[in-house]
Amino acid sequence: MTLHRTWIGRRLLLGLGQTAAVVLLIFVLTEALPGDAAVALAGDQPDPERIARIREAMQLDRPAIERFLEWVGGMLHGDLGASLVTGRPVTGYLTTGLGPTVLLAAATLVLLVPLSVGLGVLAARREGGPLDRTVSALTLAVHAVPEFALGVLLATLFALRLGWLPPTAVGTGGDLAAHPAVLVLPVAVLLSRPVCSISRLVRAGMIDAMASPYAAQARRYGLSGARVRWAHALPNALAPATQQLARTCDWLLSGVIVVEALFVIPGLGTVLIDAVAARDVPVVQGIAVVFGVVTVVLNLGADLVARRFAPRSQVAA
Amino acid sequence: MNHSSLGSRLPGLARRGFIIGTGATALALAAGCGTGGSAPGAKDDGAAGGTPKRGGRLRAAFAGGGANETLDPHSASLFVDAARAKALFDKLADFGADLSPLPRLAARWEPNAALDSWRITLRKAAFHDGRPVTAEDVLYSYRRIADPKQAFRAQAALEPIDLGASRAVNASTVEFKLKRPYAEFPNTLAAFGAYIVPKDADTFDRPVGSGPFSFVSFKPGSSLLVKRNAAYWDGAPHLDELEFVVASEESARVGALLGGQVEYAHELNPATARAHEGQGKITVVRLRNSAMQGFVMKTDRPPFDDKRVRQAFFLIADRKELVDGSLSGAGEIGNDLFGKGSQYYAAGLPQRTQDLKRARALLREAGAEGLKVTLDTAPVATGFIEAAGIFKEQAAKAGVTVDVKVGNKDTYWKDILTSGTFASYRSGPMPIESHVSQRLLTGSPTNATHWRHKDFDELYQQIQSTRDDKQRAALYDRMQRRLHNEGGFLIWGFADWIVATAPKVRGVAKEAPANTLDWARFDKIWLA
Numbered sequence: 045m046t047l048h049r050t051w052i053g054r055r056l057l058l059g060l061g062q063t064a065a066v067v068l069l070i071f072v073l074t075e076a077l078p079g080d081a082a083v084a085l086a087g088d089q090p091d092p093e094r095i096a097r098i099r100e101a102m103q104l105d106r107p108a109i110e111r112f113l114e115w116v117g118g119m120l121h122g123d124l125g126a127s128l129v130t131g132r133p134v135t136g137y138l139t140t141g142l143g144p145t146v147l148l149a150a151a152t153l154v155l156l157v158p159l160s161v162g163l164g165v166l167a168a169r170r171e172g173g174p175l176d177r178t179v180s181a182l183t184l185a186v187h188a189v190p191e192f193a194l195g196v197l198l199a200t201l202f203a204l205r206l207g208w209l210p211p212t213a214v215g216t217g218g219d220l221a222a223h224p225a226v227l228v229l230p231v232a233v234l235l236s237r238p239v240c241s242i243s244r245l246v247r248a249g250m251i252d253a254m255a256s257p258y259a260a261q262a263r264r265y266g267l268s269g270a271r272v273r274w275a276h277a278l279p280n281a282l283a284p285a286t287q288q289l290a291r292t293c294d295w296l297l298s299g300v301i302v303v304e305a306l307f308v309i310p311g312l313g314t315v316l317i318d319a320v321a322a323r324d325v326p327v328v329q330g331i332a333v334v335f336g337v338v339t340v341v342l343n344l345g346a347d348l349v350a351r352r353f354a355p356r357s358q359v360a361a
Numbered sequence: 362m363n364h365s366s367l368g369s370r371l372p373g374l375a376r377r378g379f380i381i382g383t384g385a386t387a388l389a390l391a392a393g394c395g396t397g398g399s400a401p402g403a404k405d406d407g408a409a410g411g412t413p414k415r416g417g418r419l420r421a422a423f424a425g426g427g428a429n430e431t432l433d434p435h436s437a438s439l440f441v442d443a444a445r446a447k448a449l450f451d452k453l454a455d456f457g458a459d460l461s462p463l464p465r466l467a468a469r470w471e472p473n474a475a476l477d478s479w480r481i482t483l484r485k486a487a488f489h490d491g492r493p494v495t496a497e498d499v500l501y502s503y504r505r506i507a508d509p510k511q512a513f514r515a516q517a518a519l520e521p522i523d524l525g526a527s528r529a530v531n532a533s534t535v536e537f538k539l540k541r542p543y544a545e546f547p548n549t550l551a552a553f554g555a556y557i558v559p560k561d562a563d564t565f566d567r568p569v570g571s572g573p574f575s576f577v578s579f580k581p582g583s584s585l586l587v588k589r590n591a592a593y594w595d596g597a598p599h600l601d602e603l604e605f606v607v608a609s610e611e612s613a614r615v616g617a618l619l620g621g622q623v624e625y626a627h628e629l630n631p632a633t634a635r636a637h638e639g640q641g642k643i644t645v646v647r648l649r650n651s652a653m654q655g656f657v658m659k660t661d662r663p664p665f666d667d668k669r670v671r672q673a674f675f676l677i678a679d680r681k682e683l684v685d686g687s688l689s690g691a692g693e694i695g696n697d698l699f700g701k702g703s704q705y706y707a708a709g710l711p712q713r714t715q716d717l718k719r720a721r722a723l724l725r726e727a728g729a730e731g732l733k734v735t736l737d738t739a740p741v742a743t744g745f746i747e748a749a750g751i752f753k754e755q756a757a758k759a760g761v762t763v764d765v766k767v768g769n770k771d772t773y774w775k776d777i778l779t780s781g782t783f784a785s786y787r788s789g790p791m792p793i794e795s796h797v798s799q800r801l802l803t804g805s806p807t808n809a810t811h812w813r814h815k816d817f818d819e820l821y822q823q824i825q826s827t828r829d830d831k832q833r834a835a836l837y838d839r840m841q842r843r844l845h846n847e848g849g850f851l852i853w854g855f856a857d858w859i860v861a862t863a864p865k866v867r868g869v870a871k872e873a874p875a876n877t878l879d880w881a882r883f884d885k886i887w888l889a
Binding site: 077078079083084085086087088089090091092093094095097098101127129130137140141196199200203204207210211212214215305306307308310314315317318319321322323324327 | 420422426427428429431438509510511512514516517580581582583604606607608609610612613616617619620622623768769771772774775776778788806807
């Protein structure tokens with residue numbers, strides 16, 4: 045057990061280190077972007093005097109290291125600073141954007157697990173059969189379609205042609221939970237790729253597990269096929285899938301950006317894109333910290349779960 | 362955040378040139394804009410005319426500035442900012458379809474003999490809280506814009522005013538003292554972002570203006586809801602409510618319009634417009650002469666410091682091909698002059714056409730055979746990259762090698778202001794005078810062609826010291842003749858600005874270039 049504890053401790057430390065690295069990296073990267081918030085704000089009126097005035101007003105003329113340390117100091121007190129452009133607190137940006145994005149991600153994940161496990165197990169049961177081949181071909185095909193194109197296609201077909209669903213989230217005022225119909229298409233787009241990759245992993249894992257000595261042993265004991273499949277083989281098959289699921293969360297971020305733009309959902313992805321274009325460093329950093337922490341925690345959780353499912357596979361810390 | 366001239370602001374979306382070309386987003390023209398009022402502009406009642414009907418809510422989708430949006434009208438820089446500011450506030454004047462200033466909150470303006478002092482008489486108008494609009498409010502607003510600690514967009518336009526010496530003669534009369542004679546001073550009153558706010562207003566979470574609609578609620582980056590101001594001085598709007606929703610992706614704006622989620626969508630791609638025009642599902646309105654398209658040549662450095670090279674480049678451009686190729690035909694060809702269709706435009710000058718032989722000869726004379734130039738461009742606006750590619754091909758036919766360099770779109774305008782020699786350019790509508798004073802004088806803040814000529818500056822000053830319209834027009838002719846002959850602006854086209862509405866929407870003006878009074882004028886629109 046102590047071994048388990050030290051492993052968790054190691055993973056936690058690693059996670060903290062990763063988060064700190066993300067924070068630093070984001071700062072360096074935004075600093076390295078051409079131009080700064082003053083230039084971005086001046087836009088097509090780049091009068092040098094005007095840019096200098098904006099820069100002064102935003103206190104961008106201070107050295108980067110000074111700004112970085114001040115920001116880290118504030119963060120340790122739970123203060124993420126304020127937007128350079130509006131002066132509104134970054135936490136406000138996060139809270140308004142977080143709701144829709146979390147809702148999208150949660151709805152996606154909730155559907156993702158049963159869907160991909162079901163598909164994977166189904167395909168594995170009929171290995172090599174027509175059903176397996178169909179699922180295989182379909183998942184490959186869908187996985188190859190870019191989200192942007194898929195989103196436009198789905199919206200054109202189901203919203204504009206058939207009129208079954210709203211084409212965008214316009215008019216919901218960001219309150220998506222009250223308009224579940226609005227969520228259908230965005231979630232379908234978000235699901236499209238991870239369902240494919242995870243179900244393929246589950247299928248491969250299941251086929252391996254069903255062919256393994258312990259599954260054969262369980263069958264020799266006279267356990268029913270279902271019992272062997274669901275209680276013995278599946279947990280082992282799920283270990284790689286769980287870790288893939290955590291990776292999916294990182295991927296969800298980019299998917300969310302596309303989906304939010306396509307369906308006009310004012311979530312974090314949209315806030316992030318706007319902040320990058322405006323070189324609004326505090327907002328970019330605030331979001332990056334949130335995403336960084338979430339990603340680290342999810343991966344940590346996934347490794348823990350994978351370890352539970354398949355302790356022998358020795359997930360490295 | 363916001364700003365920028367017709368620019369695209371959705372990075373991150375790897376665009377696959379598939380279904381959707383470029384999603385130009387954050388658009389703010391480098392130019393003036395409008396506020397409600399009764400303009401002589403040709404009114405068109407859309408599909409069917411009839412008597413305006415009262416009532417209903419209209420939802421209008423614009424590309425927006427995201428969570429950084431503010432309702433401070435002086436910070437306006439995107440189209441959506443301008444449209445919102447216009448609903449809530451008024452300016453002293455605004456631009457007609459020919460970009461000449463029309464009275465708004467100012468009922469009249471009279472200059473002194475020297476044209477360096479102007480008396481503005483305000484009309485009777487009230488803010489939404491019932492307070493009358495007075496000379497004090499006007500002076501407060503202009504001083505706020507001009508505050509050197511701020512960087513409001515209209516600052517450059519207000520520069521000619523000596524605000525320290527200007528004063529309120531009485532509650533309804535303002536006297537503006539200027540730093541120099543300025544015959545076209547009313548352009549300043551109509552400048553983009555020069556809105557009148559109540560005295561001492563400094564936060565705009567719940568803005569109070571004098572515009573046709575009053576504030577109800579606002580969610581930055583998402584929606585602004587306003588309601589009919591029954592006491593509006595220029596006639597109460599027909600709509601009960603107006604909601605601005607932000608949808609930065611063009612496909613989303615079109616989808617929302619087709620799906621009945623909005624009734625008005627601003628700024629569509631030409632391809633989208635063509636696909637839906639005449640299908641009966643939506644009404645497409647093309648606002649002509651809305652965006653000048655061209656290239657800037659830096660006239661102070663090789664190779665363009667030799668005017669023969671500039672003239673050769675004028676002759677290389679096949680304008681029709683550029684309009685067809687990069688604007689999908691949604692526009693008109695240009696003649697290397699700014700302001701087609703606006704007051705003082707030298708329409709009499711012969712239209713330039715491609716002449717590769719003459720271009721080669723000019724280059725030979727200038728000793729620039731086998732010329733290589735770098736063309737800076739960026740995905741800031743629809744058609745920029747495409748136009749650069751097309752011009753590259755055209756130049757090759759004249760033996761000129763153009764190397765297209767794609768830069769960063771967020772900093773593009775600053776980057777091309779001082780560096781490079783040759784770059785893509787575009788501009789929203791503004792009076793020719795504003796174009797000249799902001800871009801073509803020695804001291805101009807955004808002189809991208811580095812056109813600095815003492816005699817040209819003097820000619821501008823002479824125009825502004827000339828009282829008579831006809832004489833001014835003659836001087837403008839002279840000025841434009843010179844720019845047409847050897848300027849640094851290669852202006853190949855003027856793009857339409859495309860808006861679309863649900864079929865039941867009426868009263869959308871067709872003769873209203875972006876940023877003019879009748880553009881996005883929701884107080885004159887009704888639902889049939």
